[in-house]
Amino acid sequence: MFVVTGSTGHVGRLVAGELSSRGLRQRLLVRDPSRAPDIAGAEIALADYGDAEALAGALEPDDRVFMVSLHEGPEQRIAHHRSFIDAAAAARVGHIVYLSFVNAGPDAIFLHARSHGETERMLAESGVPWTSIRNSMYADEIPGWFDADGLNTVPAGDARMSFSYGPELARAIAVTMTQSGHEGRVYDIVTPQAVSMRELAEIAWAVTGQNYRYAPTSDAWWEERWRARGKEAWAIEAGLTSYAALRAGELDVTSGDYRALTGEDPLSVSDIAALVADRLPLHA
Numbered sequence: 001m002f003v004v005t006g007s008t009g010h011v012g013r014l015v016a017g018e019l020s021s022r023g024l025r026q027r028l029l030v031r032d033p034s035r036a037p038d039i040a041g042a043e044i045a046l047a048d049y050g051d052a053e054a055l056a057g058a059l060e061p062d063d064r065v066f067m068v069s070l071h072e073g074p075e076q077r078i079a080h081h082r083s084f085i086d087a088a089a090a091a092r093v094g095h096i097v098y099l100s101f102v103n104a105g106p107d108a109i110f111l112h113a114r115s116h117g118e119t120e121r122m123l124a125e126s127g128v129p130w131t132s133i134r135n136s137m138y139a140d141e142i143p144g145w146f147d148a149d150g151l152n153t154v155p156a157g158d159a160r161m162s163f164s165y166g167p168e169l170a171r172a173i174a175v176t177m178t179q180s181g182h183e184g185r186v187y188d189i190v191t192p193q194a195v196s197m198r199e200l201a202e203i204a205w206a207v208t209g210q211n212y213r214y215a216p217t218s219d220a221w222w223e224e225r226w227r228a229r230g231k232e233a234w235a236i237e238a239g240l241t242s243y244a245a246l247r248a249g250e251l252d253v254t255s256g257d258y259r260a261l262t263g264e265d266p267l268s269v270s271d272i273a274a275l276v277a278d279r280l281p282l283h284a
Contacts, residue, residue: 001025001026001027001043001060001062001063001064002019002024002025002026002027002063002064002065002066002177002178003026003027003028003029003058003059003063003064003065003066003093004016004019004026004027004028004029004065004066005029005049005065005066005067005068005084006066006068006099007028007029007030007036007037007039008030008031008032008035008036008037009068010138010140010166011068011099011135011166011169011170011173012066012068013037014166014167014169014170015066015169015170015173015174016028016037016039016042017037017039017170018170018171018173018174019174019177019178020039020040020042022174022178024178025041025042025043026039026042026043027042027043027044027045027058027063028042028043028044028045029045029047029058030044030045030046030047031046031047031048033046045057045058046058049070049080049081049083049084050079050080050083051083052083052086052087055083055084055087055088055091056087056090056091059087059088059091059093060091060093061091061092061093061094062092062093062094063091063093063094064093064094064095064097064177064178065088065093065095065096065097066096066097066099066173066177067081067084067085067088067096067097067098067099068099069081069098069099069100069101069112069115069116069119072234073232073234073235074111074112074114074115074234077115077119078115078118078119081115081118081119081122082122085119085122085123085126085128086126088126088128089126089127089128093128094129095128095129095130095131095177095183096123096128096129096130096131097130097131097132097133097173097176097177097182098119098120098123098130098131098132098133099133099135099169099173100116100119100120100132100133100134100135100186101113101116101134101135101136102134102135102136102162102188102190102250102251102253103134103245103250103251103253104116104117104119104120104132104134105117105120106118106121108245108250109241109244109245109248109250110238110241110242110244110245110250110251111234111237111238111241111242112238112242113245113250116134120132120186124184129183129184130183130184131176131182131183131184131185131186131187132185132186132187133169133172133173133176133187133189134186134187134188134189135164135169135189135190136161136162136163136164136188136190136191136251136253137161137163137164137242137251138163138164138165138166139163139164139165139166139191139267139269139272139276140165140166140272140276142163142200142204142269142272142273142276142280143276143279143280143281145197145200146201146204146212146280146281146282147281148281149281149282150201150204150210150211150212150213150280150281150282151212151213151214151215152197152200152201152212152213152214152215153214153215153216153217153222154197154216154217154222154243154246155216155217155218155219155221155222155243155247156196156197156216156243156246156247157216157247158196158198159196159197159246159247159248159249159251159252160194160195160196160199160249160251160252161194161195161246161251161252162190162191162193162194162195162251162252162253162254162269163190163191163269163272164189164190164191165191165266165267165272168189168258168262168266168267169189171261171262171264172187172189172257172258172261172262175261175262176261187255187257187258187261188253188254188255188257189255189257189258189261189266190253190254190255190258190266191254191266191267191268191269191272192254192265192266192268193254193268193269194251194252194253194254195269196214197214197216198214200214200269200273201213201214203269203270203273204273204277204280206270207270207273207274207277208277208280208282208283210280210282210283211282212280212282219240219243219244222239222240222243223236223239223240226239
């Protein structure tokens with residue numbers, strides 16, 4: 001059985017749809033059944049990463065599992081990821097495909113990349129065959145990099161980063177879930193080029209004909225704004241370290257992995273910007 005966690009979220013929902021399009025039976029592990037996607041023939045199992053008893057009833061021997069990462073602070077995220085991996089090992093699942101992040105590891109600058117690295121380490125020590133699909137920031141969310149005036153103000157300087165497009169992540173995940181030979185492998189599923197924030201603004205301008213610009217601010221300005229909005233401390237640290245990682249080059253990652261897995265060329269940043277142009281803030 002193919003098992004999908006996080007199917008009420010963006011990538012998990014796309015993975016469930018991708019598996020369904022291939023006519024594969026699946027079980028959706030959800031915390032809220034009312035939010036589960038309507039997938040014909042899919043089983044629904046109520047299970048939380050921290051609930052060992054529920055996981056024991058939801059996972060079965062030889063299941064091939066997509067494990068989404070939780071959007072939580074690192075201490076809670078790592079504890080919940082450990083609980084899920086332990087339950088999967090106890091159930092003797094056949095394979096886990098984990099959604100990670102580029103340059104994950106203990107020395108990563110980005111807060112979440114460090115917890116992703118710890119999760120990959122736990123998977124490697126679990127005895128369960130596993131594959132890591134690493135993404136960068138989501139290309140689907142390019143509109144959110146601009147404010148209502150068409151300004152991108154993040155403190156990135158001239159640093160460059162690649163993006164990851166949700167449907168391409170889902171296709172790559174489906175390949176590694178349904179084919180053998182990917183165990184122990186790490187794949188970067190990213191756009192074929194990295195761009196600076198200034199170039200991202202130029203791309204948004206080119207695809208819309210409207211005046212998008214890059215006007216960088218400081219870390220201190222960004223932090224003050226988000227503290228005023230009541231963001232949790234770990235979320236503020238995640239934001240600040242993501243920009244520090246960007247400036248240090250940790251998000252400047254390109255790869256041929258998507259083509260190697262799917263036989264298709266990944267979309268460019270410009271291609272994706274055109275697809276999401278109607279959600280850009282200056283869209284008339």
